[in-house]
Amino acid sequence: MSRRTLIAGNWKMNGSAAAVDAFASAIAADAGSTDADLLVCVPFVYIERMARGLAGTGVALGAQNLADVGEPGAYTGEVNGAMLRESGCTHVIVGHSERRAMYGETDSVVAAKLEAAVAAGLVPVVCVGETLAEREADRAEAVLSAQVDALFEQCRPESLARMVLAYEPVWAIGTGRSASPEQAQAIHAFLRGRIAQQDATLANSMQLLYGGSVKPDNAAALFAGADVDGALVGGASLKADSFLDIARAAP
Numbered sequence: 001m002s003r004r005t006l007i008a009g010n011w012k013m014n015g016s017a018a019a020v021d022a023f024a025s026a027i028a029a030d031a032g033s034t035d036a037d038l039l040v041c042v043p044f045v046y047i048e049r050m051a052r053g054l055a056g057t058g059v060a061l062g063a064q065n066l067a068d069v070g071e072p073g074a075y076t077g078e079v080n081g082a083m084l085r086e087s088g089c090t091h092v093i094v095g096h097s098e099r100r101a102m103y104g105e106t107d108s109v110v111a112a113k114l115e116a117a118v119a120a121g122l123v124p125v126v127c128v129g130e131t132l133a134e135r136e137a138d139r140a141e142a143v144l145s146a147q148v149d150a151l152f153e154q155c156r157p158e159s160l161a162r163m164v165l166a167y168e169p170v171w172a173i174g175t176g177r178s179a180s181p182e183q184a185q186a187i188h189a190f191l192r193g194r195i196a197q198q199d200a201t202l203a204n205s206m207q208l209l210y211g212g213s214v215k216p217d218n219a220a221a222l223f224a225g226a227d228v229d230g231a232l233v234g235g236a237s238l239k240a241d242s243f244l245d246i247a248r249a250a251p
């Protein structure tokens with residue numbers, strides 16, 4: 001089955017109103033130059049501004065986090081999925097390694113956020129990945145299996161059918177040291193196989209993105225992997241030209 005290619009940007013805690021406007025106008029001028037689907041995930045406060053800038057471009061908009069509860073209420077500082085939808089999001093990143101490491105998001109929190117996203121009509125882009133110490137201890141597959149299995153244990157099949165999975169090795173994030181195309185493809189094949197043990201049809205249809213130091217000059221080689229369906233791009237997504245160069249490297 002052919003899966004569509006998705007190039008997703010994660011701005012993390014970067015950007016400004018001026019940066020949003022510059023990005024959106026450059027994308028609006030040039031979004032037709034790639035066949036890949038494009039998504040940009042910006043800080044909460046810039047979502048509506050980016051939505052206005054990207055209107056009519058076909059580029060999708062996402063957030064980087066959401067509350068693990070859907071019902072509004074006394075959750076100071078939280079933002080729920082319905083608010084994200086109303087602001088123009090179609091997607092939301094869930095379980096990024098920075099949130100797992102710095103904000104204590106456990107596999108159960110990630111599973112709850114996946115469900116909350118789907119309940120609000122959002123596509124969750126769920127991140128998994130091993131640290132350098134785990135890879136060096138030959139534990140990458142065990143760690144990834146535990147992260148994926150937790151989703152299957154805690155989420156409904158119809159919710160899992162909506163998700164995109166992003167493999168982001170922690171040692172490759174923001175380091176300039178991407179996984180090699182062979183390493184990325186090997187893990188993606190492993191992840192697809194692991195999902196197939198639960199649901200072969202879902203394994204075949206699920207988009208698997210690679211993230212970690214994806215740049216215009218390494219993107220084409222990474223995308224050559226048969227199980228690599230796109231990228232989750234951090235630093236290189238902050239500027240429209242490098243983001244679009246990555247998208248144009250997609251097959």
Ligand SMILES: O=C(CO)COP(=O)(O)O
Nearest residue numbers: 010173174212213234235
């Ligand atoms: O964490 C990432 C995207 O979510 C990857 O970040 P970099 O592309 O900056 O390495």
